[in-house]
Amino acid sequence: MGPTNPPPPPPPSATKIRRTTSAGGGSGSIILDKYHLGRLLGRGSFAKVYLARLLENSDSDVAIKVIDKAATVDAAMEPRIIREVSAMRRLHQHPNILKLHEVMATKSKIYLVMELAQGGELFAKLNRCRRFSEATARKYFQQVVSALRFCHQNGVFHRDIKPQNLLLDQNGLLKITDFGLSALSDQKRDGLIYTACGTPAYTAPEVVYRKGYDGEKADAWSCGVLLYVFLVGSLPFDDSNLSNMYRAMHRRSFEFPDWVSKSAKIVIYRLMDPNPNTRLSLEELIKLSWFKKSFSQENLSSQGEQKLGSEILKQSEFKYLPRVNAFDLISMSSGLNLSGLFEAELNSKEMRFTCDMGVVEIEKKVAKVGAGLGYRVEIGKGGGIRLVKGRVVLLLEIWEVAIQLWLVELKLVDGVMEFGDLQWEELKSGLADIVLSWHKEVSC
The missing domain is CATH 3.30.200.20 (Phosphorylase Kinase; domain 1)
Structure with a gap:
């Protein structure tokens, strides 16, 4: 041969x-x-x-x-x-x-x-202006939404939309960057994403809920925060205590200054709906008269050869490119990975975890575990439970941080010398079957 x-x-x-x-x-x-x-x-x-x-x-x-x-x-x-x-x-x-x-x-x-974005970060321009006029905010917002819809149609969910990740080219055209925290449709299970990441002040509250979320709806929430920042010049939710911030998100505890128009307020309020099932989607957003106003080629690009304008919404003009040239995929310093928020940590004063049971069921479980470990269960006049054993007093506090998601805290208020790691481990073991994730407090 x-x-x-x-x-x-x-x-x-x-x-x-x-x-x-x-x-x-x-x-x-x-x-x-x-x-x-x-x-x-x-x-x-x-x-x-x-x-x-x-x-x-x-x-x-x-x-x-x-x-x-x-x-x-x-x-x-x-x-x-x-x-x-x-x-x-x-x-x-x-x-x-x-x-x-x-x-x-x-x-x-x-x-x-x-690609070189010679105009720099939109965040720097926003800092110089303090806030944008409604016309300017809408111009940039239209470009962000157009790009995100394009991403979603191609199975990419950004998950870290914020002014720091928006650049401007030499003609003032907006460019989304930093896709290092993005998720792909291939990562979905049962149509949902289960990894928690993003920048907390811009991240939808359901992202911390470890039962899965819709990537498109999560990006829509971030768009609502972004538009608020464009028009107001500050964040709607800004708290170093993440638990407090997510409670505020769930309650929509933010205010609009007088200069924000009623139409813009409605758009923001509907995008920042803590219930993803009723939250305004980007497909619904582009049909609103406020969004379509002044939606022209001049608002989107000063490059005459790009045939954009209202046709950009159809996403049908762009031709497939065989080479990879679309995204700045890797951003090593962008955002905050929220996975670490729910790692187990027992300190000398408190223990926290998330749970999807109702308040009554949580209280019953804590009381049962406490009684089994020899604690006396006391009910306060205004509600709430305390576990008492000798000089040791533990206070139970429960907060709703998202729809059907509760943050549970057992706080040691007395008896520090008599209560140590062994006692925390006993409680942790007894409560393990109702815990979604153990919580580690992180400041950002």
Whole structure:
């Protein structure tokens, strides 16, 4: 038998990370003999973003995010990038989404070559203006909603919409970035998402509820917060105590200043509905007269070659691109992962957990467990339960933080010297069957 020809090389893959032996990574470095890094544009916990120029074309400026693998806490970061880039191949191009042109890597660094948004963060512009006029707020809001609907139609849920993740190009066109915390439709179970992440002040209250949530409705809530911030210049919910903040969200405890129009108030109020089943969806939002007002090409882009205007809502004008060039997938410093909020932690004064049982059932369970451990159960005049054993006094407090979700706290109010880790463990063991998640208090 004669020698066989070697198999042809595999076709290039848009999801494979291109490698380089260059040791570059700071201003003045040459990356892959292709890009020259210029001045530092910004930095986060695990990444720096530089202005860069294509060596073959001195007029082609880009932004390159340099991620230091040694500084990341996730040792599996590179496989995560590959998975996310592969998933994003399903996406089309949208003018309001920052493009990712190329991904490269060395043994120590990952480089993301992105479209350069020369106008900087919308957050910086908002800080300078303090708040936007209603016409300006609506112009930016229309672009955000258009891009998010496009994402949802392609199975991507951003989950971290906020002014810091919105950029402006040289023509003032808005660009959504930082998809590092996004979820894909492939991650759904029974049509829902179960991972909790985002920036707390912008995150829908049901996201902390570990029984799943609708990614589109969660993004709609964030849009409501975003519009409020655009028009008012401050957050509707802003509390370092996350438990208090989520209670305020559930009760919609926020106020509008006089300058916000009635129509805008209605839009915000309907988007920030704590019940996702009755919350205004983005599909319903685009039909409202307030949203459609002044929805023109001039509001969306000053680039004449882009045929947008009201047709952008149809999302049918964008052609499929075989290359991955849609998203800044990796944002190492964006947002706050809320998963840590519900890790078990027993301290010397209190114990917290979430539960989906009713208040009466929770009180009965705590009383039963307490009595079984030798505590005397006392009912206060205004309601509420105390567990008493000798000098030890434990107070039970229950708060509703979302629909059918309760935050339960057992607080040690007396007998610190007589009550230690063993006693906490006994209570924890007895209550385990009603606990959704143990709560760890975190300030943000």
